[in-house]
Amino acid sequence: KxxxxxxxxxxxxxxxxxxxxxxxxxxxxxxxxxxxxxxxxxxxxxxxxxxxxxxxxxxxxxxxxxxxxxxxxxxxxxxxxxxxxxxxxxxxxxxxxxxxxAQVFTKDQQYIRKFPGKAAKSLLQLYPQDYGLESLNKRIAASVTPRPVYAGAADSWYDAHQVLEDYMGRRVSLRRKVFNFHTTGAHSYRVPYLDCVTEALKDPDEVWLNNYSKGTGEFTNLNFIKFYDDSAVNVVCEIKEGRVYEVKTWFEICTGPKGGSRSKASRLKDPRWKYRRGLLIKKS
Known part of the structure; x- marks a missing residue:
């Protein structure tokens, strides 16, 4: 400073x-x-x-x-x-x-909850527009980053990436059970996205803290979102009891549906809003 x-x-x-x-x-x-x-x-x-x-x-x-x-x-x-x-x-x-x-903090100064016009709004009801961010589709359209496509064997990738690192240099584990579930059988379509996992963790465009995996009031999920010129990829990590930090899943975010209601209930189901909500930790 x-x-x-x-x-x-x-x-x-x-x-x-x-x-x-x-x-x-x-x-x-x-x-x-x-x-x-x-x-x-x-x-x-x-x-x-x-x-x-x-x-x-x-x-x-x-x-x-x-x-x-x-x-x-x-x-x-x-x-x-x-x-x-x-x-x-x-x-x-x-x-x-x-x-x-001569006073840094005042008794009524609440940084997280005080947004213009939304002072009493729950964090889980804060979305991209509340932070001045463009919509999912606009962010993809503005990206010039090509999406990497992994073409090798899944096991070879895992042998070199059992422990990953995020943009803050923090170690992120990827358990074998989680990896196998996401790279075999009906979920093998995620194998080409493996290099996106390392990119999204190391150089995310947005990081959101929310309750994606459990749907409870607990903020245990970090969504690392990377925008490419043809898609957006989300790598979801979970923090357990403040100690265990691991990858839970990764996927390309669906850019539809385009119609329908924008109510709170519909946003929790709409992939364009579901992951980009809560507390914005990082943006580029």
């Missing part, structure tokens, strides 16, 4: 983001905003302004801000307040100046 440099009292201050390709477009729009250090807008936009925000504030002497149009600067901040990024950040408690409050 960038350092926070407080402005000098009575002099304007300059807010700016980190300057690399990871800066959010909404924060980049604030680059170069100059406001007086006593401007009340700093009570809301003094960084950090969201998770992993690396924006900084640097002091300027009054003569360094000569010619600055205060109205234009405030207009830019006002436009930022109209963005979905700001609405999400403010709902989750980022709309404060912690250098003034």
């Amino acid at each position: 960038g350092s926070i440099q407080p402005g000098l009292r009575g002099h304007p201050s300059l807010g700016f983001p980190a300057g690399d390709d990871r800066v959010r477009k909404e924060h980049r729009a604030l680059d170069g905003v100059i406001l007086g250090c006593d401007d009340p807008l700093w009570k809301k936009i003094y960084p950090p302004n969201g998770w992993k925000c690396r924006c900084r504030v640097a002091p300027l002497m009054r003569h360094e801000a000569a010619g600055v149009d205060p109205g234009e600067m405030r207009r830019r901040v006002s436009e930022y307040f109209d963005t979905a990024e700001w609405k999400a950040a403010s709902a989750q408690g980022w709309d404060t100046n912690r250098s003034e409050t």
Whole structure:
């Protein structure tokens, strides 16, 4: 994170983001905003302004801000307040100046449950649009990654992949019983997807925490979703008692049905929604 440099009292201050390709477009729009250090807008936009925000504030002497149009600067901040990024950040408690409050967490600050317009919404009823993500079909259409097709013997693949690794470097086991069930008989159609398993774990486009396998209130499943130019593949892992971390299944996500209701009940059955729900852990 960038350092926070407080402005000098009575002099304007300059807010700016980190300057690399990871800066959010909404924060980049604030680059170069100059406001007086006593401007009340700093009570809301003094960084950090969201998770992993690396924006900084640097002091300027009054003569360094000569010619600055205060109205234009405030207009830019006002436009930022109209963005979905700001609405999400403010709902989750980022709309404060912690250098003034000297308080990082407040008693009513609930990061997970507070989404704009959905403060009381259950995590299991949060879907891609709640995180600003495109639909399943749009994400597939936008992908340029070719899907790898494994053409070798299933046993040969397993001998080299009994223990896998996810994008955080965590070890993921793949039990022989689970592997055999998914690669023999009526389920042998999953063999060509074996290399997708390693790709999805190591470089997922989305990771969702939900209750896919049991349908209970327990969050024990991680869905590692990888989007290819012709499909989306989901590798479902399970965490048992906070210790065992293993692959449970893998499959290509069906892109239909296209019609029908969008009620809560139908979404739990519709493959376009069923796996992409809950707590979004990672997105690309």
